[in-house]
Amino acid sequence: MVYLTRKAEFSASHYYHNPAFPPEENARLFGKCNNPNGHGHNYTLEVTVKGAVDPRSGFVVDLKQLKEIMSREVLDVLDHRFLNKEVPEFFTLIPTTENLAIAIWKRLEPKLKSAQLHRVRVYETPDLFVDVFGEEDHGEDDHRVDDQGEEADGKA
Numbered sequence: 636m637v638y639l640t641r642k643a644e645f646s647a648s649h650y651y652h653n654p655a656f657p658p659e660e661n662a663r664l665f666g667k668c669n670n671p672n673g674h675g676h677n678y679t680l681e682v683t684v685k686g687a688v689d690p691r692s693g694f695v696v697d698l699k700q701l702k703e704i705m706s707r708e709v710l711d712v713l714d715h716r717f718l719n720k721e722v723p724e725f726f727t728l729i730p731t732t733e734n735l736a737i738a739i740w741k742r743l744e745p746k747l748k749s750a751q752l753h754r755v756r757v758y759e760t761p762d763l764f765v766d767v768f769g770e771e772d773h774g775e776d777d778h779r780v781d782d783q784g785e786e787a788d789g790k791a
């Protein structure tokens with residue numbers, strides 16, 4: 636198995652807010668990030684695909700195709716956008732780096748044909764990044780309800 640990573644950068648703004656929380660809880664949990672006017676980040680995205688090297692081409696993936704998919708599915712959608720207001724995933728989901736990485740995974744994974752998506756890494760700053768791998772439950776869909784259900788059943 637060979638792993639190949641392509642890097643890209645995009646800039647976007649966001650703010651953190653959970654409408655289910657009272658204002659003071661939003662302020663406590665999210666601090667400055669709760670300002671509804673938003674603030675920007677220069678994100679770095681790393682997309683890693685894996686597969687066998689095609690003996691005819693020597694490639695694990697068609698690089699041109701990977702670049703096109705990343706541009707069309709991710710960069711065109713996120714770059715220079717206010718994530719909360721312009722990107723559908725974040726109309727209801729808090730645009731943390733975690734959720735951003737999951738959203739990028741979900742956008743890319745069905746589009747990749749020749750190689751398999753292995754990892755999506757998103758840097759919010761040079762010191763902070765999130766990794767998403769496909770084989771795990773990403774945990775973003777109503778996980779509070781599921782967690783409570785499992786605890787009630789005594790399985791958690």
Ligand code: NI
Pocket residue numbers: 649668674675676
């Ligand atoms: Ni931020």
